Amino acid sequence: MIQIRLDTDGAIRSLAQTATNLQQGKKLYGVLGEALRTIHKQRFEKEQASPEGEKWQPLSPKYRARKKRNADKVLIKDGYLKDLLRYQTNDKGVVFGSDRKYARLHQFGSNKASGRGSGVPARPWLGVSKKNEDYLLAKTEHFIRRIISQS
Template sequence: MAGSFISVDVVGQKQIGQALNRLLKQGSDLEPALRDIGEYLLESTQQRFIDQQAPNGEPWDPLSPKTLAKKKRQDRVLTETGTLVDTLHYQLGVNQLTLGSNMEYAATHQFGRESDGIPARPFLGIAVFERVEILAILRDHLN
């Protein structure tokens, strides 16, 4: 035969098919992995209140003198009674994970409110090291 050609022999076709079917089955029910990710992100987000920093590692803006004068706990930003951090929770949906707080003022602190002079102090988000852990959780789930 003139010209060039390539021949491919598949070895282990049965094992490959079984592995792909297993991967498809595990990938169709992500709830266990999402639950693990939710628990991880909940703890990590709560740690931000202790560290007083945004997901990107930047420290939160300090409290204004006006706010300091009203606070009982002057040493902690976003922590007077602990309600905000205590209301953090996650919810699972169909292949979906949502993390946040149901407190109305959570958005004010996350995004700031310029009209009242309140700077953004983001506590929700995913840090680079958290992305690595999320991928590890998903990898473990799919193995």
């Protein structure tokens, strides 16, 4: 005679632990915050383009001539904008961006003359593309699979 014995207590404990872990989203949102930081740093360092892939408008010849560091890079002078990207997490989500005063100016541009030129063109740097969304989704799936396998 063959006997099969099922221990549902262990399975229930494991499922309860998995559910508890999945309800604590702060860890997941921390992973996504780091992924967003990576995406945006790459945008500054390699792509020099908006989330949609549109190249940022080049620097004016006048500004480029007087720019001492990173003269060939748009939106990178000393690197503060790309290096000081921040995120905050809680159990419900992640907020990502920059606290630099000029971050908004570069994102949306300005037609207000500063006395040196005719304003700053919009060079959208904040946001995610379809490819970025797929990457974030893959990170989320990996995180969930890891939680399930640990339970």
